[in-house]
Amino acid sequence: xxxxxxxxxxxxxxxxxxxxxxxxxxxxxxxxxxxxxxxxxxxxxxxxxxxxxxxxxxxxxxxxxxxxxxxxxxxxxxxxxxxxxxxxxxxxxxxxxxxxxxxxxxxxxxx
Amino acid sequence: xxxxxxxxxxxxxxxxxxxxxxxxxxxxxxxxxxxxxxxxxxxxxxxxxxxxxxxxxxxxxxxxxxxxxxxxxxxxxxxxxxxxxxxxxxxxxxxxxxxxxxxxxxxxxxxxxxx
Numbered sequence: 001x002x003x004x005x006x007x008x009x010x011x012x013x014x015x016x017x018x019x020x021x022x023x024x025x026x027x028x029x030x031x032x033x034x035x036x037x038x039x040x041x042x043x044x045x046x047x048x049x050x051x052x053x054x055x056x057x058x059x060x061x062x063x064x065x066x067x068x069x070x071x072x073x074x075x076x077x078x079x080x081x082x083x084x085x086x087x088x089x090x091x092x093x094x095x096x097x098x099x100x101x102x103x104x105x106x107x108x109x110x111x
Numbered sequence: 112x113x114x115x116x117x118x119x120x121x122x123x124x125x126x127x128x129x130x131x132x133x134x135x136x137x138x139x140x141x142x143x144x145x146x147x148x149x150x151x152x153x154x155x156x157x158x159x160x161x162x163x164x165x166x167x168x169x170x171x172x173x174x175x176x177x178x179x180x181x182x183x184x185x186x187x188x189x190x191x192x193x194x195x196x197x198x199x200x201x202x203x204x205x206x207x208x209x210x211x212x213x214x215x216x217x218x219x220x221x222x223x224x225x226x
Contacts, residue, residue: 004153036217043114044154044202044217086153096167097206098144099215101153 002027004089006102013077014110021072021105023061023087031089033063033070034099038084047072047085057081077109115205115218116185123224124193132188132221136205143186144215145178148200160186193225 003026013019025031035047048056050063050070061072070087087102116135124130136143141162146154147170159167160180171178175193180186190197200222204215 006153043219046214049214096159097142097215098156098159098167098170099146099154100156101146103151103153 002089002091002100004087004100004102006085006087006105008105009103010106010108012108012110015079016076019072019074019077019081019107019109021085021087021107023070023072023102025068025070025087025089027068027089027091029091031091033061034088034090035059035061035070035072036086036088036101038086040083044086077107079109079111082107082109115203115216117201117203117218117221119221120219121222121224123226125226126194127192130190130193130197130223130225132190132201132203132223133185134188134203134205134218135185136203137207137216140205140207140216142206143180144204144206145186145188146202146204148202148220150199154202157188190223193223195225198223198225 005024007022033050036044037047038044059072059074061070063070084104084106086104088099090097090099115137118133143160145157147157148154156170158171158178163182175191177189200220202220203218206215
């Protein structure tokens with residue numbers, strides 16, 4: 001079964017602390033993984049995708065096929081990082097590109 | 112470019128009524144996706160359409176739900192005879208090309224409340 005699991009509903013850290021938002025997936029083929037973010041009163045937007053191997057706003061995520069994980073990390077959290085974060089998966093063998101989302105994690109960065 | 116537009120932003124219906132949700136993709140985009148988010152859950156794929164074609168409707172409930180994306184005009188998600196369980200946020204996303212490798216841009220969502 002295709003599934004994305006984000007085990008933490010809420011992650012609360014202090015400004016300047018490291019952040020790791022966990023994401024595990026289950027997919028039988030070759031997946032493409034994404035992190036989407038939704039800031040307060042804004043629409044859902046793409047933060048990064050594993051295929052790009054880039055760092056956006058200080059965030060990085062590495063696809064670990066052995067552990068079937070795609071955790072999102074940032075060494076020093078900022079208050080403006082407070083948002084809802086969704087991990088999502090798309091199957092490369094799929095010809096539709098539909099996204100399978102995790103339940104989401106709210107990141108709260110305290111001053 | 113105004114981005115993906117959805118209207119209405121909020122829709123209230125009584126049980127048994129029909130709900131019509133509209134999505135205008137970004138300019139130049141011809142691929143539209145609909146997702147539903149129930150309270151306390153993540154977004155769930157419903158349907159993927161290209162102009163005048165339904166490509167993948169594997170996430171659509173078998174009854175009462177339908178979607179279209181006509182040659183002219185917005186994509187429409189239609190829910191007939193709504194029930195309380197249909198209360199959710201419905202998001203539309205569009206992309207510009209081959210689905211797998213093109214970013215999906217999301218609209219602000221329509222929040223449907225069924226009384």
